[in-house]
Each structure stands twice: as C-alpha cells, then as structure tokens.
Amino acid sequence: MKKDCAINCDHIQTVRKGMIGSLISTISSDKLEELRGAVLFALDL
Numbered sequence: 001m002k003k004d005c006a007i008n009c010d011h012i013q014t015v016r017k018g019m020i021g022s023l024i025s026t027i028s029s030d031k032l033e034e035l036r037g038a039v040l041f042a043l044d045l
Contacts, residue, residue, distance in 0.1 A: 007035060009042040 005025075027035065
C-alpha cells in the first residue's frame with residue numbers, strides 16, 4: 001500500500017473466490033502472521 005492502512009478483523013465473512021475480483025494489495029509474511037493471530041483471536045480459536 002502507498003499509505004498506512006488497517007485491517008479490521010471485527011467482522012469476518014467468507015465469500016467465494018470468484019466474487020472477490022482483482023487484487024487490492026499484498027502484505028509481508030510478518031504482517032500476514034499478525035493477521036492470522038488477529039483472525040484466530042476474533043474467531044476465539
């Protein structure tokens with residue numbers, strides 16, 4: 001991302017891949033691991 005941004009894990013919804021559309025952005029593997037932890041926390045897993 002060109003600017004700082006945030007991912008909100010308070011409201012998570014699954015959708016079919018075909019409905020997502022084009023790529024918005026990518027994140028580093030470190031941030032992906034942080035996101036994984038946030039999703040696990042949000043889902044109480």
